[in-house]
Amino acid sequence: MPIRRISAADAYGTLRANPDSNWPRRDDPANRFAHFADPSFKPRFTLEPGQRIFTIGSCFARGIERTLADRGFDIPTLALKVDKTGWSGDPTTILNNYVPPAIAPQIRWAFGLEEFDIDRHAIEVAPGRYIDPQLTLGFRPVAAEALVGRRNDISAIYRNLASSHVVLITLGLIEAWFDNRSGLYINCPPPKGIVRTDPSRFELHVLDYADVTRSLADLVDLLDRVCPPGHRIILTVSPVPLQATFTSSDVAVANAYSKAVLRAAVEPFVADRAHIEYFPSYESVVLTDRSIAFVDDQVHIQTSMVRFNVDRMINRYVETGDDTIANVIARAREDGAAGRFQAGLKRLQQAWTSHPGNPDLAIALARAHLRAGNGAAAESLLLALLETHESVPGRTLLARHYNESGRHEEAALQAEKACEHGKAMLDPSLQRVEAYYHLGRFEEGFVVLDRIRWPLERKSLLLHWKARYCERLGRLEDAEAFLRECNGLVENALYMAAFAEFLAKQDRWPEAAEWVDRALLHDPNEKTGLRLRAEIRKARLPSRQAGVATADAATPLERAARWSTALIRRAVGKA
Template sequence: MPIIALNGPEAMRIRKANDLATWGSRTKENRVEPVAKPAFDTPFQLQPGEKIFTIGSCFARHVEGELVNRGFEIPMRDLFRKGAFEGLAPEIVNNFGTPSIYNEFAWAFGEQAFDEDKAIVEVGKDRFVDLHMVNSIRPGPFDEVLARRKGLLSATRSLADCRVLIMTLGLAEVWWDEEAQTYLNTAPLPTVLNAAADRFSLHVLDFAECHDYLKRALDIAFAHGRDDLRVILTVSPVPMMATHRRTDVITANSYSKSVLRTVAEHIVQADDRISYFPSYETVTLSDRRLAWMDDLVHVSKEMVGLNVDRMVDAFTGNPHPVERQLPATASLSNENAAALFLADQARSARALDDEAFFEEHRDEARKSPAFALEYAKFLFAKKDLEAALDILDNAQGVEAELLRASLLRATGAYDEAAAVAANVCRTNPKGQEQWRLRLDIAAARKDLEDIAVIEKEWLQAAPARRGIILSFVGSAFRRAGNDHEALDRLRDSGIDPADAEGFVAVEWAWALLSLQEYGEARGVIEKFVPRSDWQVNQVKQIRKKLAAAEAA
């Protein structure tokens, strides 16, 4: 049945009276380009400095940061000043699916019992994980993991003291725990999954399931919260990092966000205590160059700020809203459609090694930075380094800078390459490529001191990715000739060699082999299933060296 029904005359009256009923056009100033600014209702007002409860996906953490800067009290941020949470990143309290949001409310307010025997599992000697917290948290002693859970439940109960709840919905692809008969927050660690293969399964939720869990979560909030509780509901624009389904992540993410956006509309239309804020529309409809960081997953800091500024200004009735300054559109690529389509053709020509295509269009490299970037990549593959650097002079942006750094490194200009890569890390800390390139350059120079500096800076920039960062740092130390430092980093990463996959498994095996830990190295490599030509080749080399060492 429809969620709204209007008779014909009423619908026509609203259409004619609504200045926002159409999109506008490029011939005059509009609210779509370059930054989308959809209008929204503000049926209540935020009070300066009041306590606001926040829950949801990683976008909620961005919102929290901006609210703290505006002077609001955020209980979920106060949590990180206490005991078991000290020194951890705020992202560890993310809740991605509506079932996970429901679970946290149900456990906190006693609607359901938290079963620690099923939820907290052992992954190694005196090493445990909470299946309902994000899987990037390093395993720890049982008492520490339990203390963290109790702290989170206590913080969640602070919702009862808040007049405003801000909730962001993340995704619809979630994991089911058959033994506990409940949904998890993120995928179980490989150790846990391998130890109980039949216990966990991936579920792609439908509308009814997402709606039911969100409705029940809000029912708990209203039942245990203040009588005047109001909710700001939004859908996170941050896409899923990867999908476990046999489909393109773009398609999987589109389904996930569409379902959640539909759920949000149904929830808002049914309850006037709940308002929708269009952060999803603001980000996804804005110029991608302004909206997204270079990993194409994280929303740019400026766009997050603009989003929260609009929300807070509107809900506080600020007559002089702060206009967040985004990068000037003039500083972005203004190439026409023909040039951008030619650059897209160049990507295909690179894959086909079509030298004739680049010869035919070589003059375009001086006119089109996008084409110049593709041409430089083609020349790099041909090992024509100087020509590639020359062509790249006309290209700008992070991708061009990283390619320039790689070219300089290939020519032996290590200092200049390192400076270019370091600048990218400072201006664009998200992502791996720039950091890995810096580590590769330092390893090639055998510069142990620089590797340690990069390690410190990368950990500060992305503390939630500690495990993978230390794995890459360990690899750099090994290639620089310090096997002991390499193994120390791998052990400190929290990744069990028995569960290591991909690049990490290969690094564990090489480090153990270098330090003559032959039995452990063989144990790692025998359990590892290579999934790329590079991994297959690495495994062959490791097995060959192991056989030679064990025969000696």
């Protein structure tokens, strides 16, 4: 039976009206899947800071609730205090619910619709010592009174549903353990010892679509009974995959089935019930490169990814009114400064869809794309801007992109055009200098350097470039003087390594080794310094001393290698 029936005319009308009905090109400046994926959605209601939001679900829900609290929402689940004498795991995970049918019983116990019975619902693992299988792994066996007390504390938290404006439910998985004694699904695998002593009590159910929709219908009806009138429900599917599967399938295959069933089961409720919406956090995570979406265990989600999804949910659900382009750009800068770079990029993309062609917004969005490694999108954006607006920042940014991509002819052209509007402007002149250097236009580049008005804080960069140009022009004494002055102004590993390379080319290895050590002490990963260190240690040069070398004589390179190693040992306190 279809969950929606749409006439042909309406279907084609929706296709035309939906700006996100097709996949964007990778080089589209507004590509909503660039870096962190941002599939669109259209909320039917709004949220207000200070509202009470009750979160139910897996560990992804725990990450969401902490971020929501930071944004000014009232999150009652954070008020639970955990007695660690009976709980060895992360205290925040004690409320985790992984399988849909295990959620409703906790609400029924909280509101007195059913009674928690320790003989039926708990597991006695030793005489007088019990565990609660409705909790996740991390429990310690406790006395009956302690277990009932903890269950009462959890029920008190669930009773906050009676005053919650919004219920956010994150569905986790469908490999569900069923307790034949209680007739309920539980939230964790039964202990192996209990399985051996009572093998008929528990069994694993791999749920299907009908199982999940039936449990969701029960849950939604229950929430309609206990929540206040006018409450809203936001459903989402946890992107956190199965850590392991109890079936014979590859965990990736089992997880794909699990998430597909959960995602499909949600859609009829969104289609049929006006107070229920789906938030696509699952799609956002799984459509993002796994190397930036997941931590190293390939299971849990990066904090930045969770924060990004909460930010985009709040940005859609919370009314902010019309905003100026300047404010959007300023907030995107604030996002970047606070480590929420992806949120800033998406903020700019959303503004761009409403204000395409705005020059300031184009520049800000191009910068964000370049930072994200989306050079093609930034180039497309800047070229389109320059067709209609003359922009020195736009040409300078494009020249920088071309220089970084090795396209120095194009970089020189853009930098020259930018400099026509201010011959001594720092940034476009710098891109021009870099392009000319790689193109071998050394005389022209040095003239540009002499004409630039450099601020004092950038003088070291000026000296560095002058040294590079003088070296290529054969003015070695001038080059050395500029390098020494540059390194006397600032302590920068790049400049130190450049001086070391210059000295090595003059076969002045002991001096070069000293500057290699200085560079690597400041930055152990400096590439030029590491390359020169390898040459010092591995190369074998003949002695430059006259006559035949004695047994104790060493080549300059060997002396430099010994001296370099001794310097490092002294620096780290090993000598």
